[in-house]
Amino acid sequence: MTNQTNSNTPYPDYALAQYSAYQTLVSSNLYELPINIKKLIRSYGIHIQTYADFAKDCHISMDNVVFMCASEDGCTMKRSDGSYLLLYNDLIKSKGRIRYTLAHELGHYILKHHSKNNKIKISRGNFLKNLDKLEYNKLEQEANYFAKRFLVPLPIVDKIVTKLNFIDVPTLINIFGITQQPANYIINELSKRKNRIYSYKESYQLSLKFQNFIAKHYNNKTCLSCQYNYEITSNFCPICGQNFFIIPDFKNTTLSNLLRTTNSMNYPTLNLDAEGRIKD
Structure with missing residues (x-):
């Protein structure tokens, strides 16, 4: 290119x-x-x-x-x-x-x-x-x-979709700090594309650049007492010592909405099959 x-x-x-x-x-x-x-x-x-x-x-x-x-x-x-x-x-x-x-x-x-x-x-x-x-x-x-x-780099979206086996508008808004309009655009684009293949070498480099963040972000849990993020394998929060925590479940759209906003809205969601393809 x-x-x-x-x-x-x-x-x-x-x-x-x-x-x-x-x-x-x-x-x-x-x-x-x-x-x-x-x-x-x-x-x-x-x-x-x-x-x-x-x-x-x-x-x-x-x-x-x-x-x-x-x-x-x-x-x-x-x-x-x-x-x-x-x-x-x-x-x-x-x-x-x-x-x-x-x-x-x-x-x-x-x-x-x-x-x-x-x-x-x-x-x-x-x-x-x-x-x-x-x-x-x-x-x-x-x-x-x-x-x-x-x-919202699509190679990174693909990495997250692979990790969660799921993606929706609230998740995109939360992860990438965008508004609903571009999030809807990404969902629609993924729906039309229906594959996760990239030929540009910079896309591969981009995926590698953020892979550690993605792995760490989705293997943590959040203390509901002090909001500290810590390893999912730990039983107690290293900051306040409480064991009242939540493991992010982005498939639970209602829960993720409650954690982010008091407004109740319906958003499109994409789910994947066993081979990682977006379901029709």
């Missing part, structure tokens, strides 16, 4: 977006889920600032920041010294939505959208007058695809 793309074509290069997302994770110093996206962004020398802090520093209103960024979510600016500033709206209540915005903006940077198109500012979710509409749509779709594959 090549990591080059023709910037003159109006069509999004989804293969490049996926390759770049996976390689960004492979080359990172991150080994746990959900992905610590702010840590990774800062490792590239990108300065991250909230809308509120930017407004305070510049002595302007939040409305002016939104107007300047042309987005209620976030934007990335290439400054005159060649450095990058990523702004995001910290007043948005959904942490999953903020994480997606950060991943989206990181996608613009990794895919070199600013350099290829010589644009100073690219915003999420709004068409900018200084961009051709086709060009803007291409950049946005590539950044969106990067964000999806970066936050």
